[in-house]
Structures are given as C-alpha cells and as structure tokens.
Amino acid sequence: MPIIGILNSRRAESMMQTEVLVVGAGNAAMCAALAARDAGADVLVLERAPEAERGGNTAFTAGAMRTVYGGVDDLRALMPDLSDAEIENTDFGVYRSDAFFGDMARVTDYRADPDLVEVLVNGSHETLRWMAGKGIRFAPAYGRQAFKVDGRFRFWGGLTVEVVGGGSGLVEMEHEIAARAGVRILYNSRAVSLLADDSGVHGVVAVVDGVTTSIVASAVVLASGGFQANTEWRTRYLGPGWDLAKVRGTRFNTGEGHRMALEAGASPAGHWSGCHAVGWDRNAPEYGDLAVGDGFQKHSYPFGIMVNANGRRFVDEGADFRNYTYAKYGRRILEQPNQFAWQVFDQQVAHLLRDEYRIREVTKVQAASLEELAGRLDGVDPEGFLSEVKAFNAAVMAEVPFDPTVKDGRGTVGLPVPKSNWANPLTEGPFLAFQITCGVTFTFGGVRITPRAQVLSAEGTVMPGLFACGEIVGGLFYHNYPGGTGLTAGSVFGRIAGASAAAAASR
Numbered sequence: 001m002p003i004i005g006i007l008n009s010r011r012a013e014s015m016m017q018t019e020v021l022v023v024g025a026g027n028a029a030m031c032a033a034l035a036a037r038d039a040g041a042d043v044l045v046l047e048r049a050p051e052a053e054r055g056g057n058t059a060f061t062a063g064a065m066r067t068v069y070g071g072v073d074d075l076r077a078l079m080p081d082l083s084d085a086e087i088e089n090t091d092f093g094v095y096r097s098d099a100f101f102g103d104m105a106r107v108t109d110y111r112a113d114p115d116l117v118e119v120l121v122n123g124s125h126e127t128l129r130w131m132a133g134k135g136i137r138f139a140p141a142y143g144r145q146a147f148k149v150d151g152r153f154r155f156w157g158g159l160t161v162e163v164v165g166g167g168s169g170l171v172e173m174e175h176e177i178a179a180r181a182g183v184r185i186l187y188n189s190r191a192v193s194l195l196a197d198d199s200g201v202h203g204v205v206a207v208v209d210g211v212t213t214s215i216v217a218s219a220v221v222l223a224s225g226g227f228q229a230n231t232e233w234r235t236r237y238l239g240p241g242w243d244l245a246k247v248r249g250t251r252f253n254t255g256e257g258h259r260m261a262l263e264a265g266a267s268p269a270g271h272w273s274g275c276h277a278v279g280w281d282r283n284a285p286e287y288g289d290l291a292v293g294d295g296f297q298k299h300s301y302p303f304g305i306m307v308n309a310n311g312r313r314f315v316d317e318g319a320d321f322r323n324y325t326y327a328k329y330g331r332r333i334l335e336q337p338n339q340f341a342w343q344v345f346d347q348q349v350a351h352l353l354r355d356e357y358r359i360r361e362v363t364k365v366q367a368a369s370l371e372e373l374a375g376r377l378d379g380v381d382p383e384g385f386l387s388e389v390k391a392f393n394a395a396v397m398a399e400v401p402f403d404p405t406v407k408d409g410r411g412t413v414g415l416p417v418p419k420s421n422w423a424n425p426l427t428e429g430p431f432l433a434f435q436i437t438c439g440v441t442f443t444f445g446g447v448r449i450t451p452r453a454q455v456l457s458a459e460g461t462v463m464p465g466l467f468a469c470g471e472i473v474g475g476l477f478y479h480n481y482p483g484g485t486g487l488t489a490g491s492v493f494g495r496i497a498g499a500s501a502a503a504a505a506s507r
Contacts, residue, residue, distance in 0.1 A: 014208070014211050015215075016213060017215070017216045017217070018042050018184075018215065018216075018217050018218075019036075019041045019042040019217065019218045019502070019505040020033075020036040020042065020044070020218065020220075020221065020498070020501045020502055021204060021217035021219070021220045021221070022036070022043065022044070022046070022498075023046050023204065023221065023222050023223060023224045023257055024045075024046070024048075024222070024257070024470065025045050025046075025047035025054050025055060025056060025175075025185060026055050026171070026223065026490070027058040027167075027170055027171075027174065027487055027491060028223040028469040028470025028489075028491070028493065029045060029056070029221070029224075029470065029494065030177075030178055030494070031127075031131070031174070031490065031491045032467075032469055032495070032497045032501065033045050033178055034134065034177060034181060034183070034495075034498065035494070035496075035497075035498030035499045035502070036221075036502040036505075037178075037181045037183055038498075038502075039498070039499055039502035040502065041501070041502035041505050041506070043182075043184065043498075044184045044185075044186065044215065045178070046189040046191055046204070046206055047186065047188075048188075048189060048190045048252045049188075049250065050187050050188055051187045053250065053252070053290065054171065054185075055167070055168070055170075055171030055175075055250075056224075056249070056250050056252070056253060057167075057225055057226075057248075057250055057441070057442060058167045058170055058171050058487070058490075059168050059249075060167055060248060060288040060293055060294055061167030061170075061249075061486070062162065062166050062293070062294045063162045063163035063167050063487070064144065064145070064161070064162045064483060064484035065128060065161050065163065065484050065487045065488045065491070066095075066100065066124065066158065066161075066482060066488050067124040067128050068096060068097045068100055068121060068124050068125045069092075069095055069160065070094055071092070071094055072087055072092060074125060075092060075160065077125075077132070078125075078128050078132050078138045079138045079139060079161070081139075089152055090140065090146070090152060090153040090155070091152055091154045092160055093154075093155055093160075095158045095159075099158055100158070100482075101117060101118075101121055103324070103482045104117045104120070104121070104485070107324055107479075107481065108476075108480060108481075109480075111271070115451050116449070116451065116473075116476055116493075117476070119451045119493070120489050120492050123495075123496075124492060127488070127491045127492045130495060131491060134177050135173060136177075137165075137169075137173070138161050138162065138163060138164065139161075139162060139163075139164050140160060140161070141160060141161060141162040143354070143355060144354060145159045145160060147352070147404045147405050149403070149405055154405040155405075156404075156406065157483065158323075159323055159482075159483055159484045161484075166293060166294075167293065167487075168293065170487070186206075188210075189207070189208040189209070190256065191204045191205070191206045191224070191257070191260060192205045192206060192207060192212075192260075193263065194220065194260050194261070194263070194466070195214065195215075196265075196463075196465075196466075199464065200465040200466070201219075201220050201264065201464065201465035201466040202217065203217040204217070204220060204260070217465075217505075218465065218504065219465050219466075219467065219501035219502070220465060220467070220501070221467045221497045221498065221501050222257040222261060222467070223468070223469050223470045223472065223490075223497070224256055224257030224258075224472055225250070225252075225253035225442065225471045226253050226255070226275070226443035226446070226471040227255025227258055227443050227445075228247055228249070228253055228440040228443050229247050229249075229251050229252065229254050229287065230254035230255050231243045233254070234275075234440065234443075237272045237443070237445060238273055238274075238275055238443070239273060241334055242334070244334070244339050244438075245330070245339075246280050246284050246285075246286060246296075246439045247440050248278070248288050248294070248296070248439040248440060249287070249441065249442070250287070251286075255443075257468075257472045258446065258472060261447045261455060261466070261472075262447070264466070265458055265459075266448070266456070266457060266458070266463060267448040267456045267457055267459075267460070268445065268447065268474065269445075269446060269447060269449075269475045270444050270473075270474025270475045270476070270477070270478070271444040271445055271474070271478040272443075272444070272445030272474070273445070274443070274477070274478060274479055275331075275440050275441070275442065276327040276330075276441035276443075276444070277327065277329075277330025277439065277440045277441065278297055278299070278326050278329065278330045278438075279326070279333055279341070279438075280298070280330070280437055280439025281296040281298065281362060281363055281434075281437075281439075282363050283363050284296040284437075289361075292359065292361055295356045295361070296356070296361070296439065297326075297356055298343055298356060298436050299356070300349075300352060300354050300357065301317045301322070301326075301329070302321070302322050302421065303349040303353075303422055303424070304343050304346075304349065305343070305344050305389075305392060305426070306333075306344075307342050307344065307380065308340075308341050308380075309337040309338055309340070309379050309380055309381065310380075310381050311374075311377075311380050311382070311384030311385030311386070311387070311388050312384060313388060313392065313417045313419075314336060315329055315332050316418055317419055317422075318407075318411065318419045318420045319421075320407070320420075320421075322483070323482060323483025323484065324482060325480075327481035327483070328479060328480040328481075330438040330439060331438065333438045334437070338379060339437050340437045341436055341437075342377050342380060342433045342434065342435050342436070343433065344389075344426065344431065345426075345432045346424070346428045346431050346432075347428040347429065347430065348424050348428050357434060362434065363434060363435040363436075365433050365435075366431065366433075367429070367430060367431055368431075369429060369431075370386060371386065373431045373433060376433070377435075389426055391415065392412065392415065392419075392423075392426070395412035396410070396411075396412055396419075396424065397409075397411055397412065397413060398425065404422060407421045408421050408422060409421060410423050410424075411423050441486075442471040442486065443471070444474065444476075444477045446468070446472045446473045446475070447468050447472060447473065447474055448474060449467075449468050449473055450462065453468060453469055453493050453496045453497035453500050454466070454500060455467060464504070465504060467497040467500055467504075468493075468497065469490060469496070470489075470490040470493070471490070473493060476489055
C-alpha cells in the first residue's frame with residue numbers, strides 16, 4: 001500500500017504524535033481546536049506563520065459575523081453587555097433563518113450547496129452563543145451597519161453583530177482561550193503532505209522550524225485558508241490579470257491544504273474560478289498590513305459613483321446594500337483599463353463615509369469644483385469624466401427621498417449603466433475622490449465536505465481521518481458572498497470539524 005507523504009519516516013528528521021491535528025490557526029482552525037478539546041482530545045495546531053503574524057485571514061477582517069436572530073433577546077444572549085439605553089435608541093430589526101437562506105441562495109445564483117447552507121444558517125446563532133460562552137466578546141456593529149434616522153440607529157443588510165476588537169481581537173481571544181484549554185500550537189510550521197494510506201489519513205509531514213517532521217494523528221482538520229496569496233494559482237484558476245490583484249490578508253494562504261488534500265484523493269468542489277474580491281486602496285501593499293487591517297477597503301461606494309480610466313461608470317453602485325455587492329465588485333474593478341477606479345463623493349454624503357476613508361494610508365484627492373477634480377484624478381480622461389458626471393446628475397430621480405437604511409429606489413433614468421438606489425447628483429463641493437484597485441480576500445474553490453465536515457474523496461466516499469473547515473471548503477460561495485458570512489461559516493464548520501475529529505480519534 002503506497003503511503004502519501006512520508007509515513008515510513010526514513011526521510012523525516014523528527015516525529016511527533018497527537019490525537020487531533022489542526023492545520024491553520026485562524027478562526028475556523030481555533031474553533032475546531034476548541035471543540036476537539038471540549039470532547040477531551042489532545043490537540044496540536046500547526047501555524048505556518050510566525051507568532052507575530054498568526055491567525056490567517058481572520059487577523060485582517062473587521063470581525064462582522066452574520067447570524068440568525070429573532071429580536072433583542074437573541075442578541076442579548078450574544079452580547080450580555082447590551083444596555084437598556086442602546087436597546088431604546090436602536091432598531092435592531094430581525095434576521096430570521098429564511099432571510100439568511102434567501103440571501104445565500106440569491107447572491108450565489110442559487111448554486112450554494114443546500115445541505116451546507118442549512119448547517120450554516122441553523123448553526124449560526126448556536127455557534128456564536130458557544131463562542132460567547134467561551135469568552136469571545138461581541139458588540140453591535142454600529143460603525144459599519146447602522147445609520148441614525150429620526151434620532152435612532154437603524155441596522156440594515158441583515159448584519160448586526162461584530163467581534164470586539166475586530167479580527168485581530170478575535171485571534172487574540174481565541175488563542176488565549178486555547179492556551180488555557182491546553183491546546184498546543186507550533187508556529188513556523190508548514191504542512192507539506194498528508195500521511196495517508198488505504199485506511200485513511202494518519203497525520204501530516206510538516207517542516208517545523210526548518211526540520212522535516214512526521215506528525216502522526218488520529219484525525220486531521222484542514223483549516224489552512226484559500227489560495228489567494230499564491231500568484232501562480234490565482235492566474236491559473238481565476239484567470240488572466242489576477243496576478244495583478246492585491247491580497248487583502250495573510251501572505252501565507254497559498255493553497256497548501258488544497259494541494260495536500262487533492263494529492264491524497266480529495267474531491268474538489270465549489271467555484272474555483274471565483275473569489276471574494278473588493279475595492280482596495282490602489283497603493284496598498286502586495287499583501288495585508290496588520291497595522292492597517294481592513295482599512296484599505298473602500299465600501300461606501302453606494303453613496304457616490306465609481307469611474308474608470310475613461311471617466312465612465314461601469315457598475316450599478318446602488319444595486320443592493322454594500323454587503324451584498326462588495327465581494328463581487330473587485331472583479332469588475334480588475335477588468336477596467338489599468339485595473340483601477342476612482343470613487344467620487346460630494347458633501348451631501350461625506351458624513352456617511354466609513355472610517356476607512358479617514359485613515360492616513362489612503363489615496364485621496366479633493367477639489368472645490370468638478371473641473372478641478374477632473375484634473376486631479378490620476379489616469380482618468382478629464383473630458384470623459386465631466387461628461388459622465390453631467391449625464392449622471394441629470395438622470396437622478398431627485399423627487400424620491402434619500403434613505404441610506406433601506407433600498408430607497410432613488411435611482412437614475414436613461415443611463416446605459418443605471419444606479420438603482422441612493423443616487424445623489426454630485427453638486428456640493430468640496431468633492432472627494434479615492435483611488436482603488438482589486439483586493440482579493442479569499443478564493444471560493446476548495447474541497448468537498450459532508451455536513452459533518454468530513455472530506456469526501458473523488459469517488460464520493462468519506463476519507464477516514466480527514467476533516468475541513470474555513471476557506472478551504474468548497475461549495476458555499478459562488479460569484480458573490482453575503483457580508484459577514486465567512487467568519488460565521490468558519491466558526492460553524494470549525495466547531496463541527498473539531499467535534500467530528502475528536503469522535504474519530506476516540507474510535
């Protein structure tokens with residue numbers, strides 16, 4: 001029976017042993033590790049990054065988590081510090097399971113695996129309560145998902161909850177909880193191949209601090225992220241031009257987990273030519289910057305216009321709430337001449353711009369007049385821009401009231417590229433513009449799993465001893481993504497993967 005990897009250990013310089021081995025140390029991985037420890041398993045976590053860069057893509061997120069809730073009582077179960085004053089001054093609304101199901105179906109063009117979606121939706125609130133019970137702190141996402149209307153905050157877009165401290169705060173809390181629970185973590189440890197034979201997966205070969213090591217385990221959980229940091233794979237799978245995109249998060253998510261699983265016979269699944277990609281500052285670094293976090297994103301575009309190098313609009317900025325369009329508009333930006341665009345706003349909406357527009361590391365111009373602004377938009381045809389703005393201003397349905405908390409129907413008439421909601425003529429200076437390009441968050445292609453997070457082979461059979469969660473899972477997202485679903489999916493399937501792995505190890 002041939003062994004994939006180095007089970008015979010002749011080339012290995014070291015050997016270790018554990019019951020449950022988790023590859024990765026982001027949110028999905030740590031939920032898996034904690035769930036396995038809850039079940040009594042000995043758990044070892046392999047983190048490719050050094051400790052200072054631990055946490056995968058989780059460390060770079062804003063920390064929003066989409067979850068089902070029926071009202072304030074459900075939210076208080078997650079956020080016990082929610083005050084009476086906050087409740088009095090806030091319209092939290094509800095976000096029921098049918099709405100979550102509908103959003104997942106609609107934004108993925110009805111391609112999402114219904115069995116996985118059912119697990120995600122039905123497990124969302126319960127899993128966040130489990131996390132809260134372990135000490136993860138949540139708060140209302142006032143700064144990103146609520147606007148003040150008639151003296152009260154009103155949440156919109158089905159997204160209400162965020163982790164205190166954002167993604168970096170989540171990483172810190174989960175690692176502290178894991179340390180107290182006795183989870184061991186090895187940093188600077190890159191998994192190279194699975195130890196597998198005809199009876200299943202029995203561990204991995206890893207390079208731990210430069211030493212090739214066989215780590216024998218009763219069960220392995222792959223939580224190693226997507227392949228977005230692999231320039232060659234982006235071009236191979238996403239297509240020409242994707243080598244020019246920025247990477248929003250960690251430099252360590254290069255698809256090693258995908259490669260190991262496929263080499264061992266796992267079935268690929270999901271949208272391998274698709275990814276979560278957003279508008280990202282044009283001059284951001286190649287990979288994410290932990291000091292800036294997600295501050296390079298620019299997500300207030302529904303209240304302005306986006307123009308390309310020809311000065312022309314190319315997307316319906318108001319097609320839907322931001323959290324239902326932002327993950328697909330990065331691709332549209334990458335398709336434009338020279339892979340950039342400018343977002344343009346006037347003073348009517350300047351107060352609605354999110355905090356990321358006010359960071360020091362921002363590519364921004366300002367001008368008192370549109371003519372002056374046209375000359376400052378680097379790389380843009382000034383005449384094309386001015387004619388586009390003139391046509392846009394004339395097409396706005398100004399008689400319809402503007403309301404940022406609902407799809408207000410304040411659109412345009414007669415334009416080749418319409419704007420469906422939140423349209424305001426650009427008339428009140430000074431005018432602001434921000435230059436953006438495409439930033440890849442994570443890739444959608446991955447391995448096929450069961451609702452119990454078991455990895456399936458190409459033949460459709462369960463691969464004993466192998467589980468997966470997080471961005472490496474294929475089948476949840478196609479073309480697009482409802483904001484805040486990534487962390488929730490990682491937590492839900494991470495918890496399941498850890499419990500399933502511990503059960504397998506006990507057998």
